[in-house]
Amino acid sequence: MLTRQPRLRAVLGEATRVSVLLASIAGLSALLLVAGGYHVGAGLDALWYGSVGSWYAFTSATLVRAIPLMFTGLAVAVAFRAGVFNIGAEGQLLAGAAAATAIALVVPRVGGPALLVVGLALLAAAVAGAVWAAIAAVLRARFGVLEVISTIMLNFVALYGVSYLVRGPLQEPTRVYPQSPTILDTLHLPRIAGAGRLHVGLLLGMALAVIGGWIFRHTAAGFRLIAVGENPSAAASAGGIDVVRTTTRAFMASGALAGLAGGVEVLGVTFALYDNISPGYGYTAIAVALLAGLDPWRVMLTAVLFGGLEAGAGAMQRDAGVPSSLVSVIEALLILTIVAAQARRLRKVHAPDVTFLDVRDR
Amino acid sequence: MIARRTHEAAPARRTPADETPALALENITKRYGAVDALASVSLRVRRGTVHALLGENGAGKSTLMRIAYGLVRADSGTIAVHGAPAHIARARDAIAHGIGMVHQHFTLVPVMSVAENVALGGRGMLGAARVAERIRELAVRTGFALDPAATVSSLPIGAQQRVEIAKALIRDARILILDEPTAVLAPAETTELLRWLRAFADAGNAVVLITHKLREALSVADDVTVLRRGRTALTGRVDGVTRESLTLAMLGEGATVDQARDVREEATKVGARAASAERAVVYRAQGLTVVDGAGVVRIRDTSFTIHAGEIVGIAGIEGSGQRELLRVLAGRMDASSGVLVRPSRAGFIPEDRYHDAILLERDLAENVSLRGAGARTGTIDWRAQRAVTDRLMRVFDVRAADARAPMRTLSGGNQQKLVLARELQSDAAAGSHAIIAESPTRGLDVRATAAIHARLREAGAGGAAIILYSSDIDEVLLLATRVLVVHAGSVRDAPLDRDAIGRAMLGLA
Numbered sequence: 113m114l115t116r117q118p119r120l121r122a123v124l125g126e127a128t129r130v131s132v133l134l135a136s137i138a139g140l141s142a143l144l145l146v147a148g149g150y151h152v153g154a155g156l157d158a159l160w161y162g163s164v165g166s167w168y169a170f171t172s173a174t175l176v177r178a179i180p181l182m183f184t185g186l187a188v189a190v191a192f193r194a195g196v197f198n199i200g201a202e203g204q205l206l207a208g209a210a211a212a213t214a215i216a217l218v219v220p221r222v223g224g225p226a227l228l229v230v231g232l233a234l235l236a237a238a239v240a241g242a243v244w245a246a247i248a249a250v251l252r253a254r255f256g257v258l259e260v261i262s263t264i265m266l267n268f269v270a271l272y273g274v275s276y277l278v279r280g281p282l283q284e285p286t287r288v289y290p291q292s293p294t295i296l297d298t299l300h301l302p303r304i305a306g307a308g309r310l311h312v313g314l315l316l317g318m319a320l321a322v323i324g325g326w327i328f329r330h331t332a333a334g335f336r337l338i339a340v341g342e343n344p345s346a347a348a349s350a351g352g353i354d355v356v357r358t359t360t361r362a363f364m365a366s367g368a369l370a371g372l373a374g375g376v377e378v379l380g381v382t383f384a385l386y387d388n389i390s391p392g393y394g395y396t397a398i399a400v401a402l403l404a405g406l407d408p409w410r411v412m413l414t415a416v417l418f419g420g421l422e423a424g425a426g427a428m429q430r431d432a433g434v435p436s437s438l439v440s441v442i443e444a445l446l447i448l449t450i451v452a453a454q455a456r457r458l459r460k461v462h463a464p465d466v467t468f469l470d471v472r473d474r
Numbered sequence: 475m476i477a478r479r480t481h482e483a484a485p486a487r488r489t490p491a492d493e494t495p496a497l498a499l500e501n502i503t504k505r506y507g508a509v510d511a512l513a514s515v516s517l518r519v520r521r522g523t524v525h526a527l528l529g530e531n532g533a534g535k536s537t538l539m540r541i542a543y544g545l546v547r548a549d550s551g552t553i554a555v556h557g558a559p560a561h562i563a564r565a566r567d568a569i570a571h572g573i574g575m576v577h578q579h580f581t582l583v584p585v586m587s588v589a590e591n592v593a594l595g596g597r598g599m600l601g602a603a604r605v606a607e608r609i610r611e612l613a614v615r616t617g618f619a620l621d622p623a624a625t626v627s628s629l630p631i632g633a634q635q636r637v638e639i640a641k642a643l644i645r646d647a648r649i650l651i652l653d654e655p656t657a658v659l660a661p662a663e664t665t666e667l668l669r670w671l672r673a674f675a676d677a678g679n680a681v682v683l684i685t686h687k688l689r690e691a692l693s694v695a696d697d698v699t700v701l702r703r704g705r706t707a708l709t710g711r712v713d714g715v716t717r718e719s720l721t722l723a724m725l726g727e728g729a730t731v732d733q734a735r736d737v738r739e740e741a742t743k744v745g746a747r748a749a750s751a752e753r754a755v756v757y758r759a760q761g762l763t764v765v766d767g768a769g770v771v772r773i774r775d776t777s778f779t780i781h782a783g784e785i786v787g788i789a790g791i792e793g794s795g796q797r798e799l800l801r802v803l804a805g806r807m808d809a810s811s812g813v814l815v816r817p818s819r820a821g822f823i824p825e826d827r828y829h830d831a832i833l834l835e836r837d838l839a840e841n842v843s844l845r846g847a848g849a850r851t852g853t854i855d856w857r858a859q860r861a862v863t864d865r866l867m868r869v870f871d872v873r874a875a876d877a878r879a880p881m882r883t884l885s886g887g888n889q890q891k892l893v894l895a896r897e898l899q900s901d902a903a904a905g906s907h908a909i910i911a912e913s914p915t916r917g918l919d920v921r922a923t924a925a926i927h928a929r930l931r932e933a934g935a936g937g938a939a940i941i942l943y944s945s946d947i948d949e950v951l952l953l954a955t956r957v958l959v960v961h962a963g964s965v966r967d968a969p970l971d972r973d974a975i976g977r978a979m980l981g982l983a
Contacts, residue, residue, distance in 0.1 A: 331852065332853070343832070345830050346831055346844070350893075351846070352849060353847055354848060
């Protein structure tokens with residue numbers, strides 16, 4: 113009895129929070145549409161139909177966009193849990209996308225079974241993401257450079273790196289378009305039957321989320337990561353935990369997950385590398401992870417929520433003629449609302465001197 | 475060495491003819507939810523006196539004083555300053571009435587100068603230059619040594635506290651409230667502060683001294699008030715009370731004589747302690763040298779041996795190297811050179827538990843599991859960990875709902891008991907066992923302090939080597955079978971005697 117009631121209250125509280133969130137999404141969007149002089153009904157209609165209004169929209173738009181958000185959301189959750197403020201999921205995603213593209217284009221020339229090539233490409237994506245994160249991790253571990261800054265900077269390096277690749281070594285043979293050749297059909301991730309463009313990347317993402325949540329809850333390594341994230345000096349002094357090793361590993365794991373997002377996106381959706389391959393998945397991931405309370409299991413849900421938003425926003429632009437800049441503003445405001453709501457909730461659980469971007473001394 | 479109050483030593487004390495209290499709090503009531511933080515408490519602070527305010531944690535001392543200083547609003551009751559009713563709704567009102575408060579945790583900007591810190595929060599044209607001049611005046615008038623140009627971060631704790639006091643004095647405070655001012659001070663600094671407070675009061679001002687230390691209250695105060703659970707348990711002249719009556723007033727009716735004796739801050743049992751020379755050696759240091767992260771030599775070429783069953787008290791003024799010595803003994807820091815034989819694992823109770831010992835947002839089972847987490851592999855059986863935690867909670871009397879309660883929800887005393895419980899879990903396989911406790915009772919109330927002391931004694935009796943550092947020499951003397959004094963990086967034995975230890979800490983003998 114005593115344990116049931118708080119749990120029921122927690123569930124009710126959760127439900128209330130989600131309804132308030134959805135209501136504020138609709139309210140905010142409506143407000144901005146009015147302010148911009150657009151037809152509110154048409155705009156909200158598009159938001160609805162473009163995200164969850166039909167089976168096709170839900171699977172081929174919402175869930176397809178949820179996949180990279182799930183990987184990057186997991187990446188952010190793992191890093192933040194360890195007290196590593198990896199804002200560089202975007203850059204790590206791009207590094208992963210480039211590596212996967214390169215493998216998928218080069219290896220088939222030598223030959224080999226498709227399954228092996230796909231596996232190799234995904235592995236390369238994860239390694240590339242981890243290496244990209246490792247640059248910031250080493251800067252942090254060796255020289256105390258704040259990862260918030262270094263990872264953001266590395267995002268730009270990755271962005272322009274991709275830009276160079278698609279105009280140089282990886283450009284398509286006609287040298288007209290700034291993009292790579294298309295990856296062979298045999299190397300595309302299989303689609304899930306009856307679900308439109310939805311590919312098996314979703315299952316891979318969910319598997320990783322389940323494993324991640326299990327590691328946090330039940331393993332010594334996960335407990336060490338959480339302990340270090342919460343209080344590095346106590347983790348070192350009372351637990352004998354090697355803080356630098358733990359944070360560095362978490363950082364690399366985070367990079368690998370974000371890199372996988374890029375690999376899965378290339379092999380499952382775009383089939384080629386080009387500029388703007390990611391509409392900021394690595395940044396939206398921060399909101400995905402925070403809304404999930406940095407819990408991998410809940411990342412699965414919040415990734416779908418944000419995937420729906422992205423999809424609905426696209427439909428608003430297409431079907432209701434709302435310019436993409438306004439759609440971006442709506443998205444940004446929604447993320448702010450969600451993060452603010454989350455921060456308020458955390459404050460209520462009282463964390464007097466810990467905010468999310470509070471970089472603690474190590 | 476230590477301020478010992480005798481009536482002969484304070485001839486300047488006068489009995490003011492005017493008996494109107496400098497500060498009178500009448501029938502103050504404050505309720506938080508269903509809890510009476512204060513239930514009709516009255517406090518009259520006479521001019522020219524030091525008034526000690528005693529009580530366990532949560533007794534309402536700080537709440538009462540925060541009401542007097544305008545930081546908390548009383549639900550009912552009145553405040554009068556020098557006989558005139560005062561309406562104090564915020565700190566600014568209190569300052570206007572000549573009330574100043576020095577908080578336990580300083581509110582200083584480290585990179586700024588003393589004068590700038592004092593000027594901060596001033597209104598109008600209270601500039602740093604003008605303030606510097608007034609600090610110098612203050613020094614001449616009251617013997618209050620403070621360099622206005624010094625940077626705060628470069629000052630020792632005692633001087634930082636003087637900056638806090640100066641902030642109040644510059645704003646013409648005649649009534650000073652100090653919350654546990656000696657908790658952070660070295661003995662010499664404590665003596666100096668208490669002497670200054672005495673002189674300040676004798677000049678016709680008034681001081682309210684919130685403290686845990688009975689000896690301090692008895693040595694410097696004229697009047698004493700004891701709060702217990704939001705009610706006045708005792709109030710009167712200090713001449714009319716004894717340590718025992720104060721202790722009983724703080725603890726309440728249920729307190730046993732044993733508890734009362736435990737909290738007494740006197741080393742009366744020193745002679746009864748057994749020598750332990752023939753017991754197993756737990757620590758052996760030879761030519762031990764410790765250099766800290768900044769390259770400063772903290773411990774220089776020192777040798778000593780510590781046996782099982784000993785309770786070794788460590789004494790030293792701030793920065794003498796004891797902090798590093800304790801960490802090396804606990805295996806939390808490496809020695810730079812020399813030979814050190816130490817147990818493979820030692821329990822460590824660091825001074826700042828929030829920083830170095832606990833995970834506030836995690837539950838109790840997780841906090842217990844933290845010990846040894848670095849070497850753990852595979853999965854953790856949380857059900858088993860909760861069972862272990864439940865048992866520790868019972869044995870060590872940790873008051874909390876259950877092992878799933880977040881650490882944050884516990885009182886400081888219960889948090890410290892859990893840390894102690896975790897660190898005392900014996901490693902049977904490790905053979906010799908050691909506990910290093912650094913100021914383990916700092917900030918705890920008498921009851922929790924007594925419990926911690928009892929546990930440390932038990933562990934010592936059980937064959938562990940206990941190494942205890944406390945800035946409070948009385949606590950060291952109360953528990954230790956032997957005292958090592960750290961002075962300027964060297965470590966040596968000192969007799970179990972207050973004055974001898976005090977002299978050794980300053981390198982005088």
